[in-house]
Amino acid sequence: MFKRVALVAGFILIFALAAAGIFYMQAKHVAVKEQAQAEAVQKTADLKAEDMHAYKADGLADGCSSDDKIFCAIERTVKCTMKPDLADCQGELVPAFVLGKTDDAERPTEISFKLTKIKPIPDSTDVSVYTESDCNAMWFGLCKGTVVYTLSFKGNDEWAVTNIYALE
Numbered sequence: 001m002f003k004r005v006a007l008v009a010g011f012i013l014i015f016a017l018a019a020a021g022i023f024y025m026q027a028k029h030v031a032v033k034e035q036a037q038a039e040a041v042q043k044t045a046d047l048k049a050e051d052m053h054a055y056k057a058d059g060l061a062d063g064c065s066s067d068d069k070i071f072c073a074i075e076r077t078v079k080c081t082m083k084p085d086l087a088d089c090q091g092e093l094v095p096a097f098v099l100g101k102t103d104d105a106e107r108p109t110e111i112s113f114k115l116t117k118i119k120p121i122p123d124s125t126d127v128s129v130y131t132e133s134d135c136n137a138m139w140f141g142l143c144k145g146t147v148v149y150t151l152s153f154k155g156n157d158e159w160a161v162t163n164i165y166a167l168e
Contacts, residue, residue, distance in 0.1 A: 053075070055078055111133065
């Protein structure tokens with residue numbers, strides 16, 4: 001009888017230690033993501049909001065013009081909107097519709113934007129970046145006026161745009 005009790009107690013102890021280890025690893029992972037979010041938000045907030053960033057489809061190149069990772073994610077999406085065949089245009093880093101074939105909507109050949117606000121999304125490691133944007137096509141209404149980019153931290157200091165919407 002004592003052996004059964006000891007065996008059951010041993011299994012419960014092992015299970016409890018494994019559960020505690022998993023909980024600790026998840027908490028550590030969330031803390032790393034939250035720290036990366038806070039650092040990236042501060043760095044992006046330090047960018048000059050007055051700076052207008054303009055792009056033309058015939059002059060686009062792969063890579064980013066800044067070392068700011070959140071800015072680079074937005075710039076990648078803007079470039080992929082105009083020219084989805086660039087090497088940087090990977091499906092997991094930009095919204096799928098940006099890369100899709102569009103018979104009904106003409107892609108813009110010129111887009112400009114300036115960052116106006118960056119907001120962490122509560123209870124998440126995602127951020128929303130507000131821009132004042134302009135372009136030379138309608139593109140589903142997602143490049144004129146106040147355009148908001150929602151970004152997720154993907155790890156390895158990489159951010160991806162997960163959603164785009166416009167405010168009136």
